[in-house]
Amino acid sequence: MQLIDQHSKRIMEGCKERAREAGLRFDAETLEYIVTNRDLLELSSKSMIPNLYDYWVHDVEVLREKGRYDLYPSNPYETVINTRPVISFYNDNNPDWLNVMIFYHVLAHIDFFQNNLFFQHTWDYDFNGEALADKRFIARLRSDKGRWVDYVIEFTRGIDNLVGYFDELSRLDQPIKNDDDLRLDFYFDHFLQSELGINQSEYLKEIALYNEFLQESPDSGQQLFFSRVSKAWPEFDEKYKSWLNLRESSKNRDLLEFVAEHSEFLNRYENRWMKSVMEVIRKTSLFFQPQIRTKIMNEGWATYWHERLFLEDERIRGHEISFSKTHSQVASLSRLGLNPYALGLRLFQEIEAAAEAGRYSFEFERILDAHERQGYCREGVSGRKTLFSVRRHLCDSQFIRSFVSQDFVDRHRLFVAGKRLKRSKRSWEYYVKSRRAADYRSMLLDKLYHPPRIEHHIDDQGKLVLVHRFEGKPLVEEYIGNTLLGLEYLWGRPVTLETHRVVEIKQQSSEDEEPEVTWEKVRYIMNSRKLSKRRI
Amino acid sequence: MKEKQRGSRERLHMKDKGGERLDHSMEKAYRGRLLRQGIDSAEAGLPHLLDGHDLLAVQAMSRPQGTTAVCLRSLEELLERDRQREKDGFPRKIKVGRLVRPGRGTKDRITVVPTTVEEKLLHDRVRAEEEGGGSGGSGEGEEGEVIGERPIDDPASEGQGGAGEGQGGSHELESDAYEIGRILTEQFELPNLRNKGKKRSLSHYTYDLTDKHRGSGQLLDKKATLKKILETNVSLGNVPDVRRIDPTRFLVSPSDKIFRILSREREYDSQALVFFLRDYSGSMWGRPTEVVVSQHVLIYSWLLYQYARQVETRFVLHDTEAKEVQDFYTYYNLRVAGGTRIVSAYRLVNEIIERESLYRDYNLYVFHGTDGDDWDKDGGDTLPELRRMLDSTNRVGITVAGSPGQSGRSNLEAYLDASRLLKQRPESLRLDRIDEDADEQRLIQGIRRLTSEDTRTRQSAEA
Numbered sequence: 001m002q003l004i005d006q007h008s009k010r011i012m013e014g015c016k017e018r019a020r021e022a023g024l025r026f027d028a029e030t031l032e033y034i035v036t037n038r039d040l041l042e043l044s045s046k047s048m049i050p051n052l053y054d055y056w057v058h059d060v061e062v063l064r065e066k067g068r069y070d071l072y073p074s075n076p077y078e079t080v081i082n083t084r085p086v087i088s089f090y091n092d093n094n095p096d097w098l099n100v101m102i103f104y105h106v107l108a109h110i111d112f113f114q115n116n117l118f119f120q121h122t123w124d125y126d127f128n129g130e131a132l133a134d135k136r137f138i139a140r141l142r143s144d145k146g147r148w149v150d151y152v153i154e155f156t157r158g159i160d161n162l163v164g165y166f167d168e169l170s171r172l173d174q175p176i177k178n179d180d181d182l183r184l185d186f187y188f189d190h191f192l193q194s195e196l197g198i199n200q201s202e203y204l205k206e207i208a209l210y211n212e213f214l215q216e217s218p219d220s221g222q223q224l225f226f227s228r229v230s231k232a233w234p235e236f237d238e239k240y241k242s243w244l245n246l247r248e249s250s251k252n253r254d255l256l257e258f259v260a261e262h263s264e265f266l267n268r269y270e271n272r273w274m275k276s277v278m279e280v281i282r283k284t285s286l287f288f289q290p291q292i293r294t295k296i297m298n299e300g301w302a303t304y305w306h307e308r309l310f311l312e313d314e315r316i317r318g319h320e321i322s323f324s325k326t327h328s329q330v331a332s333l334s335r336l337g338l339n340p341y342a343l344g345l346r347l348f349q350e351i352e353a354a355a356e357a358g359r360y361s362f363e364f365e366r367i368l369d370a371h372e373r374q375g376y377c378r379e380g381v382s383g384r385k386t387l388f389s390v391r392r393h394l395c396d397s398q399f400i401r402s403f404v405s406q407d408f409v410d411r412h413r414l415f416v417a418g419k420r421l422k423r424s425k426r427s428w429e430y431y432v433k434s435r436r437a438a439d440y441r442s443m444l445l446d447k448l449y450h451p452p453r454i455e456h457h458i459d460d461q462g463k464l465v466l467v468h469r470f471e472g473k474p475l476v477e478e479y480i481g482n483t484l485l486g487l488e489y490l491w492g493r494p495v496t497l498e499t500h501r502v503v504e505i506k507q508q509s510s511e512d513e514e515p516e517v518t519w520e521k522v523r524y525i526m527n528s529r530k531l532s533k534r535r536i
Numbered sequence: 537m538k539e540k541q542r543g544s545r546e547r548l549h550m551k552d553k554g555g556e557r558l559d560h561s562m563e564k565a566y567r568g569r570l571l572r573q574g575i576d577s578a579e580a581g582l583p584h585l586l587d588g589h590d591l592l593a594v595q596a597m598s599r600p601q602g603t604t605a606v607c608l609r610s611l612e613e614l615l616e617r618d619r620q621r622e623k624d625g626f627p628r629k630i631k632v633g634r635l636v637r638p639g640r641g642t643k644d645r646i647t648v649v650p651t652t653v654e655e656k657l658l659h660d661r662v663r664a665e666e667e668g669g670g671s672g673g674s675g676e677g678e679e680g681e682v683i684g685e686r687p688i689d690d691p692a693s694e695g696q697g698g699a700g701e702g703q704g705g706s707h708e709l710e711s712d713a714y715e716i717g718r719i720l721t722e723q724f725e726l727p728n729l730r731n732k733g734k735k736r737s738l739s740h741y742t743y744d745l746t747d748k749h750r751g752s753g754q755l756l757d758k759k760a761t762l763k764k765i766l767e768t769n770v771s772l773g774n775v776p777d778v779r780r781i782d783p784t785r786f787l788v789s790p791s792d793k794i795f796r797i798l799s800r801e802r803e804y805d806s807q808a809l810v811f812f813l814r815d816y817s818g819s820m821w822g823r824p825t826e827v828v829v830s831q832h833v834l835i836y837s838w839l840l841y842q843y844a845r846q847v848e849t850r851f852v853l854h855d856t857e858a859k860e861v862q863d864f865y866t867y868y869n870l871r872v873a874g875g876t877r878i879v880s881a882y883r884l885v886n887e888i889i890e891r892e893s894l895y896r897d898y899n900l901y902v903f904h905g906t907d908g909d910d911w912d913k914d915g916g917d918t919l920p921e922l923r924r925m926l927d928s929t930n931r932v933g934i935t936v937a938g939s940p941g942q943s944g945r946s947n948l949e950a951y952l953d954a955s956r957l958l959k960q961r962p963e964s965l966r967l968d969r970i971d972e973d974a975d976e977q978r979l980i981q982g983i984r985r986l987t988s989e990d991t992r993t994r995q996s997a998e999a
């Protein structure tokens with residue numbers, strides 16, 4: 001791996017200036033490396049993070065990354081990684097015009113990483129730097145503990161898709177509350193309502209009283225109010241304290257944190273190192289979470305900008321044809337199959353046009369006539385501004401839900417492709433299944449990354465109980481055993497999992513009808529490395 | 537008349553059902569294979585929504601490839617790690633990946649990929665055999681209009697036997713079968729064969745000081761020389777009393793000196809000839825075939841190592857009739873729909889053995905893969921041929937690949953049990969039944985059952 005030469009770097013800096021002028025926002029510092037195929041071999045197994053910890057499964061996975069995305073949010077062969085400074089990778093022999101296109105693509109990715117709110121938890125530190133420290137830490141542990149380090153990595157990775165990514169985000173987003181605010185919350189939200197159970201008029205009187213106190217003395221009003229409260233209800237302070245404790249302990253903890261915190265086994269002196277390993281895995285998983293949840297937007301955004309900025313760039317006039325060829329390979333809608341670049345690009349273009357034509361308005365929504373909708377054009381808002389706001393606030397699932405409309409599906413002649421077995425010819429037959437936006441949307445949503453929601457608690461006997469929240473999908477049954485086995489090791493006691501499994505699927509007489517599925521609720525119990533299953 | 541009509545109607549009905557069963561197993565086989573390949577099975581070959589990467593899509597770089605040597609080395613390390621796992625009380629995790637179609641003409645080469653799965657709690661599809669949960673598409677076409685089709689066994693998209701689809705193909709490493717045989721023997725603790733049976737000279741030689749020569753040579757053979765001198769002197773009359781020999785009176789002639797000289801020695805090696813028999817009838821379509829062939833490739837590799845490459849192979853396919861095919865490629869890929877008469881294959885093997893007098897010169901092995909269906913329901917024709925075959929071969933191993941949960945035994949198993957051949961001749965006849973979705977570990981275990989010298993293994997397998 002070596003840095004790109006000065007000539008290319010100069011081109012990159014030129015691209016940065018133009019991208020900034022167009023409105024993209026990103027850090028000034030970036031690192032660009034040339035990678036060979038040999039480098040790629042090593043990098044892709046580590047999701048392109050050069051300093052990621054070593055783990056033997058990475059070596060095996062070099063050989064097969066098909067279907068990886070479903071298993072683990074990662075980005076083999078991604079050009080840009082979300083570190084500080086941002087690192088990007090390039091082919092050795094790209095011509096200048098192609099580099100310009102790729103640089104714009106990369107800059108848009110960087111803009112996305114650094115501005116989309118779903119990446120918020122990655123903004124304040126350099127993942128690559130921390131990964132290096134973690135890698136050394138794990139290497140040192142390995143020399144001490146040997147293969148047991150790998151077992152802990154393996155078992156933790158078994159549950160690393162259950163990290164509380166959204167909890168982590170919402171933690172960042174919560175306003176910091178001081179003691180006064182909390183006391184106020186407790187008094188009005190809990191104490192008056194659930195503890196005292198006063199009626200509405202009394203409740204309103206209390207609020208009025210509180211406001212009076214504040215009006216009389218804005219500085220010490222609250223204090224005076226609560227000293228009155230303490231006098232009236234001497235138990236108030238005690239109750240408040242215990243509420244605070246309860247609140248602290250019931251904070252959302254994901255499964256990894258929970259196990260690390262409550263496992264007797266892990267908290268033994270000689271096993272404490274395992275918790276540090278688990279934390280490394282957890283952090284890594286959290287880092288990759290937003291990437292997989294914003295794939296369509298991210299690629300669409302980058303494609304939108306490289307197209308636009310390339311065509312405006314005066315330095316490489318004369319390469320438009322080569323550009324169009326490459327660009328269309330990336331961004332063409334395929335006849336069959338899905339392409340995140342094409343879909344994302346079309347959606348962003350649609351959003352820009354719709355915003356400018358004023359189509360995001362109540363008035364437009366009320367029009368039912370398709371013909372009239374097509375020709376609708378009013379004074380709208382700035383398309384660019386809408387784009388940037390979408391880029392900041394949404395992730396893939398929201399993006400698809402909000403913007404894949406019937407108009408969009410019609411305009412680009414999109415359809416859901418079905419597939420059926422043609423017995424006589426021994427072949428699969430593809431056909432146009434539906435052109436309805438609702439179907440197209442749900443087909444897309446179904447393809448997005450969606451780990452199961454699994455809640456956890458401890459039962460009376462110290463068993464760790466996992467409850468899979470039913471969403472009409474079973475778990476991959478053959479993976480349950482080994483996952484629970486690893487979890488049992490970390491937990492040090494039996495682990496149970498409640499979930500649903502498919503008992504029977506009844507085909508309906510007509511092909512269009514959804515078959516009837518019979519479900520059964522089961523409990524898997526992992527005890528002393530033996531898995532048993534019981535119906536409940 | 538009415539009776540007759542009803543009879544023919546019923547027959548028709550049954551025929552329909554048969555067809556349905558065939559189609560069902562075909563679908564199942566196909567989908568089962570897809571499922572194995574990854575989660576997004578419903579549209580293998582179509583680009584997945586989350587499956588684009590900048591380096592490949594925008595920069596048009598090619599996927600990196602590992603080299604054979606590196607991967608084989610890592611395979612060994614991985615297997616070592618795997619054994620350690622077992623000792624530590626955790627299940628094994630490495631699978632010797634799919635064995636892949638050998639190219640035409642290069643039947644000595646097969647392909648292996650070590651694979652592993654990181655198990656997590658993941659959502660599965662409700663119906664593995666979903667009629668395409670749907671993918672996206674764009675362009676012309678009314679709802680319901682067919683826009684294209686692809687053969688189920690399209691090698692470009694699927695790869696029978698898991699040749700790895702699309703770009704995946706480039707990741708597999710090639711190695712020769714010998715190397716894999718070694719790994720199988722060493723790492724998977726497959727039994728070593730006792731050398732038995734006939735031996736035949738082969739075209740390689742060693743040189744050793746084995747020949748004697750009078751008068752000159754490389755090394756004086758003292759004992760022989762002394763004998764010779766004594767002999768000469770006895771005949772000359774220099775030894776009047778044999779009980780009191782006086783060596784000082786001996787006359788020593790130069791021609792009495794006996795030397796050892798280097799000479800070319802023929803090396804004797806045992807060698808093997810393996811018959812691979814495969815049922816390629818309609819009922820074998822899909823996964824059973826894959827299981828059987830994968831196992832045969834493994835057996836071939838293992839024998840190749842055991843006999844230090846002195847293995848010859850013959851391939852026989854049968855449905856109602858048997859025929860010999862030239863190479864593994866054909867053996868692997870040919871398929872046909874038809875009924876099954878196992879006897880045809882056994883008879884052909886016996887004929888070949890007899891015609892070419894193979895039993896004199898070779899350790900003969902016969903491995904037969906089938907789903908156990910046989911038109912010869914009570915084995916009346918098959919059993920005599922099988923007995924004949926057992927007399928001339930070292931081992932006959934039969935693999936019955938059945939669908940999981942298929943209750944009851946197949947015809948073949950039933951009449952073999954009735955004949956008590958398995959009990960009477962455990963040293964030369966073995967049978968192993970595997971589910972059609974067995975993984976490589978199971979296949980290797982199967983080989984152990986089919987080939988081990990220990991008859992107990994077979995019994996425990998039966999238990």
